[in-house]
Amino acid sequence: MQRICLMLALLAGLGALALAAACGDKGGGGVAALGGSPSPSASSPSASPSPTLSPSPTPTVTSTPTITGSPTDDPFGDDGEMSAEELDAYLGEVRPIYKELMRIERISGGMLVEVPTVAGPSWDVAARRTEGYADEIGVQLRLFREIVFPADLQKAHDAMAESLQKEVEMLDLLATQLRDRTWDPVKGTKDVNRLSREFIQLRDQYRAELEAASADLGVPIPWKWQ
Numbered sequence: 044m045q046r047i048c049l050m051l052a053l054l055a056g057l058g059a060l061a062l063a064a065a066c067g068d069k070g071g072g073g074v075a076a077l078g079g080s081p082s083p084s085a086s087s088p089s090a091s092p093s094p095t096l097s098p099s100p101t102p103t104v105t106s107t108p109t110i111t112g113s114p115t116d117d118p119f120g121d122d123g124e125m126s127a128e129e130l131d132a133y134l135g136e137v138r139p140i141y142k143e144l145m146r147i148e149r150i151s152g153g154m155l156v157e158v159p160t161v162a163g164p165s166w167d168v169a170a171r172r173t174e175g176y177a178d179e180i181g182v183q184l185r186l187f188r189e190i191v192f193p194a195d196l197q198k199a200h201d202a203m204a205e206s207l208q209k210e211v212e213m214l215d216l217l218a219t220q221l222r223d224r225t226w227d228p229v230k231g232t233k234d235v236n237r238l239s240r241e242f243i244q245l246r247d248q249y250r251a252e253l254e255a256a257s258a259d260l261g262v263p264i265p266w267k268w269q
Contacts, residue, residue, distance in 0.1 A: 125195040127260040134253075136190045138265050140183050144207075145266075147183075151176040151214070162224045170221040177214035180207060199252035206245035213238035 151173065158169045184207040192200045217235050220226040226235075250268060257264050 123194065125193040125256065125260070127262050129193045130196075130256055130260050130262045133190070133192050133196060134262065134265055137187070140187050140190075141266050144180065144183050147176055147179050158221070158228070160228045162226075162228075166221045166224065166226070170218040173214050173218040173221065177211045177218065180214070181211050184208060184211065196252070196256070199249050199256075202245045202252075203249040206242045206249065209238050209242035209245065213242060 154169065154172055159165050184204065187207060188204055190200070213235055216238065217226065220232060220235065226232060231239075253264060256262075
C-alpha cells in the first residue's frame with residue numbers, strides 16, 4: 044500500500060503597587076479669666092517691669108542633597124544584564140521540557156508517515172493519536188510558561204511559547220481534517236501548512252537568541268537541537 048510521506052515540521056528548537064501618605068497637625072487651646080472689680084480704696088500694687096527678651100538666633104537651614112538620575116534607576120542594583128548563572132539556571136529548567144517535546148515529536152512524526160494515502164478507518168486512528176500528541180505538547184507548553192526566565196530572554200521565551208501554541212493548533216486541525224477526510228495526503232492543506240511554517244519560524248527565532256546568549260556568556264546549551 045502506498046504510504047503518505049507526511050512531513051510535519053516538528054523542528055527541535057525551543058520559546059504593581061501605589062503608595063500614598065497623608066499627615067496633618069492638630070492644635071488648639073483656650074484661656075478662661077475669673078475675677079471681680081477691685082475696691083476703689085484698695086491700693087493697686089505697682090506693675091513689675093516686663094522682662095527684656097533677646098531675639099532668638101535664626102537657625103541655619105542646610106540644603107537638601109540632590110539625587111540625579113531617572114526615577115526608575117536603582118543606584119544600588121546591578122546593571123540589569125543577564126549573568127551566566129542566570130542563563131545556566133534557565134537552560135536547566137528548559138532542558139527536561141525540551142527533551143520531552145523531542146520525544147513526542149519523534150513518535151508523532153513516525154506515526155504520521157505511516158498514514159495511508161487512501162482515506163479510510165486508519166485515518167480515524169491517526170486522528171485520535173494526533174489529538175493525543177497535541178494534548179501532550181499542551182502539557183509541556185504549560186510547564187514552559189511557568190518557568191521564571193531572565194528579563195533579557197523575554198522576547199525569546201515568548202517566541203517559544205507561541206511556537207508551541209501554534210504546534211498544538213496545527214496538530215488539532217490536522218486531526219480534524221483526517222477525521223473529516225478533508226486532508227490532502229499529497230500537498231497538505233493551506234491552514235495546516237501555514238501553522239507549520241509559523242511555528243517553525245518562531246522556534247528558529249528562539250534557537251537563534253539562545254545560541255547568541257550562550258556564545259556571549261560562555262554557557263553551553265545542554266541539549267541537541269535535533
